Amino acid sequence: MEAALEKILKTYREKEGNVISILQDLEETFGYIPENAVNWFSKKLDIPESRFYGITTFYAQFHLKPPGKNVIIVCRGTACHVKGSDRLISGLRRTFNLPEGEDTTADRKFTIERVACVGTCGMAPVALINKKVHGKMTSNKLIKEIKILEVKKTDTNNEG
């Protein structure tokens, strides 16, 4: 971890970065903002941790918890809402049996997120499965895609 942090620090110094750019690099590297990374930067740069957390919790891009192996993002933009994207989310939550307030499955295989407009409203409702855009989604299609993922993952696990 230390090496990765040093690298981020280096870009920060070279590119006249700011706290947001550090956090963006952390998110990119780890998929979330690890607590000990914040402590590390806070000490190195003499910036209070509260500055980091203030910014982390303000912007939607940053997460305080690590994501599951597969991230499914459902668009909650207007066009997708009109075409029933809330049902996609409730369908997913039911499939994964997610309790209220939890976005990641207990086995850490799946995380559900929402985003305000992917920018492909013409094919609403839209879901991103591991960053790939899928348009004209229905609950059933989405769940089918997820089943495929589950199978694929076990396949590669077997090979590896």
Next chain:
Amino acid sequence: MERFRANLLMCAGTSCVSCGTMNIRDALKEEIKNRGLEKEIKIVLTGCNGYCAQGPVMVVQPEGIFYQSLTVEEIPKLVEEHFLKGRPYQKLMFKEPEKKIAIPTMNEIPFFKHQVLRVLRNRGLIDPEALEEYIARDGYQAAAKALSQMTSGEIVKVVKDSGLRGRGGAGFPTGLKWELALRTKSDMRYVVCNGDEGDPGAFMDRSVMEADPHSVIEGMIICAKAIESRKGYIYVRSEYPLAVKRLQIAIDHCYEAGLLGKNILGTGVNFDLKIYQGAGAFVCGEETALMRSIEGKRGIPRARPPFPVHQGLWDQPTVLNNVETFANIPPIILNGADWFSSLGTDMSKGTKVFALTGRVKNTGLIEVPLGISLKKIIYDIGGGIESGRSFKAVQTGGPSGGCIPEKFLDLEVDYESLAQVGSIMGSGGMVVLDETDCMVNTAKFFLEFTQAESCGKCIPCRIGTKRLLEILNRVTSGNGKEGDVELLEELGQDIKATSLCGLGLTAPNPVLSTIRYFRNEYEAHIKDKKCPAAVCKELLIYSVLEEFCNGCGACKRACPADAITGKRKKIHKIDSELCVKCGTCFDVCKFNAIKKQ
């Protein structure tokens, strides 16, 4: 340069790519090679063509033949018919909806026919990653003219005379903004492009940045000369990775070609341009919040004045304009103010790009002259409402806007007319709603958004939107009380009167405009405990339509609450006591045998 007999302009916008453009490209390449046509036919991947509803799409130049809904299977036949036999392939053409006659050329298709492309002038015609293709279509001529032949004052005057108003929502006159910044004494001024595109249901700016990044950069270079700035930023939301990539490539090419950096085109003008990636907060689209975000802080707005033109980024005078505003600049400089103002209404000149979505047949990105009627947009370009249902309202301006009912369909669209009917132009989201959409739910949807995105700095917005949402939740769940509508109106007005920034000032609009035109729907929820459009979950009752049920059992298996009973091949039943109203049975039934009311 090599000459080709035909250019295949394939749309590589996000929408078409996710419908399979890349596989089709590979199939085309293969087929063209097999037929020995590689020297005659060239494939070009362009930015978004706009007709997202028919994707993947492709235009064959020079004839301008438009092919839609491409599939890998059809490619061999297409290549054979069109390029070997010289017979354009009708099967993949757009069909006139009633008589089903194929319309071969793009300009004849109704979706394109009524559009006027100025901002999207290079739409679907160039490879966005190739500077020379932009230049071949008059690119950077305006910058060269502005930098070498015009003074700052002259540039400002042309932009002012053109009547161009900001396309980011508020419609402030662009030339005036530039003039104010130029007049503010300082040795550092900034040019900032707002590519945050926060309206959840709009993708105009994304499309411009992805399909024609140089048009934005050129506009910014001209602005830099006009206000004597040496440094600029493009603020792009991080959800738009392709836009960031394309802009970065374009900026790199400009530096290599001497169009950015020191002594641009030998004119002595210096201008550096950098991309700044936003981290995802709606309020950061607001200008003062955006600048704080670039400074690396929480993006919280501040009171104005001082305005950014006087005290902006790092307290220096700053011109902040929207993506589409900048993309409008080069043709104004080249063709003059009169050319620009020849289109539009008295107060609003030029064209506007809209993202037309929702319940229309032809969803996509369109550019139309201001002053066009809503009816023309929705029916002539949009092709009317899908599945033959009836129109209810059109939502413009996103979370800051409102819903416009049928009686105003003849309205000529401009900044003033939309404001008069309780909505706003906004950045250009246009979502069409039909009889199956509940207006109370729509208002609640936007409130959920603004409430979550409120930065929390001022009380009317932070607490007011929360209370508004609570009341709406009450109404949509069947617990609405007599007087709730009046309470919503009063609270909405108060929030509008007292909030700090544009977010709070406009957040009640969706609620107020739906009350104004669809009060009866609110009353039905409150008095009759019914949702007329059958949308609000808690007010619905699900039942089985016996005449359609064939006892397949799909609903019973899918029901998460075990509320459905019935033997195989026998009519099933829903126990309304156990039903959690999730709607799964409705979704899974293939025989339309589930009724919700």
